[in-house]
Amino acid sequence: MNAAAPFAAPPGRTLIAGVGNIFLGDDGFGVEAVRRLGEHPLPEGVEVVDAGVRGIHLAYQMLDGYHTVLLVDATARGTEPGTLHLLDATDPAATRPRDTALDGHHMTPDAVLALLDTLSAGTGGRRPRRVMVLGCEPADLAEGIGLSRPVEAAVDEAVRMIRQLVGADPDVPAAAADTGPAATEEPAEDPAAEAADEPAPAVAGSHPTERNTTPC
Secondary structure (H helix, E strand, O other), X not given: OEEOOOOOOOOOOEEEEEEOOOOEHHHHHHHHHHHHHOOOOOOOXXXXXXXXXXXXXXXXXXXXXXXXXXXXXXXXXXXXXXXXXXXXXOOXXXXXXXXXOOOOOOOOHHHHHHHHHHHHHHHOOEOOOEEEEEEEOOOOOOOEOOOOHXXXXXXXXXXXXXXXXXXXXXXXXXXXXXXXXXXXXXXXXXXXXXXXXXXXXXXXXXXXXXXXXXXX
């Protein structure tokens, strides 16, 4: 996958899919990110799905006339845990492994993308005109439920980035920031402060290196 080119709000239907296994620690990043994204208003034509580990189902859905697909997943690229990467996966030649195993229980975005040409030929479906991947560097992919601290801290930033990419209203407050575990580490003593969204800036400032959003 390549570093993403400048991204404008998509002109047609957009699919945002959270990918990952919530039982493998930070591999559940994409699922948690789209869950929180669903708590925000989004422009008309933007659909959000929790694809989880249903890779084959996701590949079929991607052929349903979308202009843009954004996959959200844990993506190891050798950087600091919690670092976000926006990648361009539109070019099939750049994303297709030669021998892709069809494992209905665990398929990475690369494996899903590798299926698109085969499925489109068999079904008459049309590939999205643009495919992006918003990946987060994982810290721990061992068996267990729950995100590591740096990856948990990156979820709200990922939601902010996605909303910006699809042209959502930037003035709408991120209500989900008050409900996540990272936001409750330092609870406000005054309930009125919580109502004013005070915890969110504290969270954003507590992990400056873990929220590096520069595309790789």
